[in-house]
Amino acid sequence: MRVLHEFIVKMPKKFKDTIKFGDTEIFLDSRFDEFANRISEAEIVATPIKFPTGANEGDTLYFHHHVVLDKRAEIDKELYRVKFDPEGGYGSQAYAYKGADGEVKVLPGWVFLIPEEGEEPKSESGLIISTKKEVKMEGVVRFDTPELTEMGVKAGDRVGFSKESDYTMEVNGEKLWRMTPNDLLYVKEEV
Numbered sequence: 001m002r003v004l005h006e007f008i009v010k011m012p013k014k015f016k017d018t019i020k021f022g023d024t025e026i027f028l029d030s031r032f033d034e035f036a037n038r039i040s041e042a043e044i045v046a047t048p049i050k051f052p053t054g055a056n057e058g059d060t061l062y063f064h065h066h067v068v069l070d071k072r073a074e075i076d077k078e079l080y081r082v083k084f085d086p087e088g089g090y091g092s093q094a095y096a097y098k099g100a101d102g103e104v105k106v107l108p109g110w111v112f113l114i115p116e117e118g119e120e121p122k123s124e125s126g127l128i129i130s131t132k133k134e135v136k137m138e139g140v141v142r143f144d145t146p147e148l149t150e151m152g153v154k155a156g157d158r159v160g161f162s163k164e165s166d167y168t169m170e171v172n173g174e175k176l177w178r179m180t181p182n183d184l185l186y187v188k189e190e191v
Contacts, residue, residue, distance in 0.1 A: 001046040007082040007094050008075065009042035009061050014068040038065040040169055044097065045079060051086045054105055055097040062104075062171050064093040085109070088147075088180065095178055096143075096171060104172050106145045111184065113139030113159065113177040115168070137161060138188065139177055147181045158188040 001008060016037045018025050044059045055061065063082045067073050073081045085092035088109005096106045106112060116136045137160055141148065144155045153159065165183035168175060 002049055003046045003081075005048045005050045006084055007044055007048060007055070007061055007063075008046040009063070009067075009080050009082055010045050010078050011039060011042040011068070011080055012078050014039055038068050040065045040067070041171075042080070048084050051084060053084070053086075053094075053097070053107060054099075056099065059100065060098040061094060062096045062098075062169065064095070065169070067093055090180075095169075098172055102172075104143060106143045108145075108147065109180055111145065111148065111179055111181050112142040112171060113161070113166075113179070114142050115139055115166070115175065115177050116158075137163065139166070142171075142174075142176055145181075151181060151184070153184065153187055158190070160185040160188065 016039060017029075018027055041060055041062050044055055044057055044061045046057065047053055047055050061082060067080055067082055075081060083091065083093040084107070086108055088107065092107070092109060094107050095110045096104055096112070098104050116139050138158055139161065141153060141155050141157045141159060148154065161177075161179055161183045162185060165179040166177040167179065169178050170176070171178075
C-alpha cells in the first residue's frame, strides 16, 4: 500500500483488555478506565511517501490514543490511518517509532520525558493524607532529537515544562510524558 502523507498501522485490538499474572491471563473491563487502556502503538503497514520519516514497514509506531476511536481513521477492521505532519505539533498524531534494531526514534515536533512525581502528602505522624501524588513540573529528557540538539538540550537533561503539557503514554514498555519542544521552559543546572 502506498500512502501520501499518513502512516497506516495494523492494530488487531483497540483496547488492552487482558492482564497477565504469571501464566494466567484474566479479562479486564476497560470501560472503567478507557483512556488508560486504549492501544497507542501498532505495526506500521505503510509510511508516508511524501515525507521521509526513517520508519519502515514492520516497525512499531507510537501515536495518539484518539486514533482508536476516530471512525475516519479506520480503513478496515485492523487498519488505521495515523495523521503525520513533518513539522510535528498537534496536527500530527504520530510521535515516535521503534525500528528493527529496537531503538526508539522520536518524530519531528515531539519530546519524551521520564516523569518525576512528588512525594505523597503526609501528616506529621507519617500517615498518607491523599493517594494523589503531586506532579512536579520537571522531568528528564529520554531521547535525543535534532530539535533538542538545536536548543542545546540532550537526553538525560532535567527540564521544566509548562503547565498541563504532560501527557502520559507508554513507549517501549516505559511510562513517559510526551510534549512539544515549545512546552520546555528551562534546563535545570546541576549544582
